[in-house]
Amino acid sequence: MHAGHTGPYVEQDIQPHQINKEEKRKSDRITNHMESISINKKKTGRAPQDLAGRKYGKLTVLVLTDQTNAQHQRLWRCICDCGKERLCSAHWLKFGWAKSCGCREPYVDITNKRFGRAVALRPTDKRDSDNSIMWECRCDCGNLFYRAPGKLRRGSEKVSCGCLQTDISRENIQRVLHFVDGTAIEKLESQKIPANNKSGVKGVFFSKDRNKWTARIGFQGKQHFIGHFDTVEDAKKARERAEEKIYQPFLQSYYVAAAK
8 A cells, every 4th residue: 555545556557559549649749740840940941939848827839730820920739728729829828818728718707897998798609819708898989899808908098999099090190181171281282193093193083984084173071073084184184173273272271371
């Protein structure tokens, strides 16, 4: 009997085939891992840091796979203490953003907690790209959206349904541009051609339905039709006449008022 053992000691026989099966499983895992490292080295010219065998929270890293996430980062296959597998990038593992397969997320209750402009309402059956549980959240603007707890916590004061970034962009535009009656003075004066413009002239595009060149002009939030023309040169001249008729008086009155 062994010390501290309260009952009769029974020695368990380990069959040779059990040892061989386990050794083969380990050997196959090592082989797959080394092959994935070799493949990545050929693609990038350098081998990634070997994380196999390392422990991150409840996750143990197994092998590097050929799969990638939305940021084109290679994913590592990991196994959680609960037995479930999960794919994670080295970035998520090292920064502590992935600590389990998601099995412990239901116990992190963030109900009614505020994150920036949003309040977490309830966990859902939806899963994030890293298998984290998605929470239904309500933004201050009234929109509902879904976000994983980790992303809510990391977002801190910047969390919203997307309206926050829209408001910031609008404020930045208003800070740079001067608006009068809903019209940006700088845009009226700008001669920059939009990237999707194929005519080389602002406000002029080719209409396939009519097989003619169409000219338009925007002013105070509205688009005004000028006409259809056989050639791009005629459309350009019509557009220039419209600018002189609409833009020039407006700009002159603006600068006269600004000079006072």
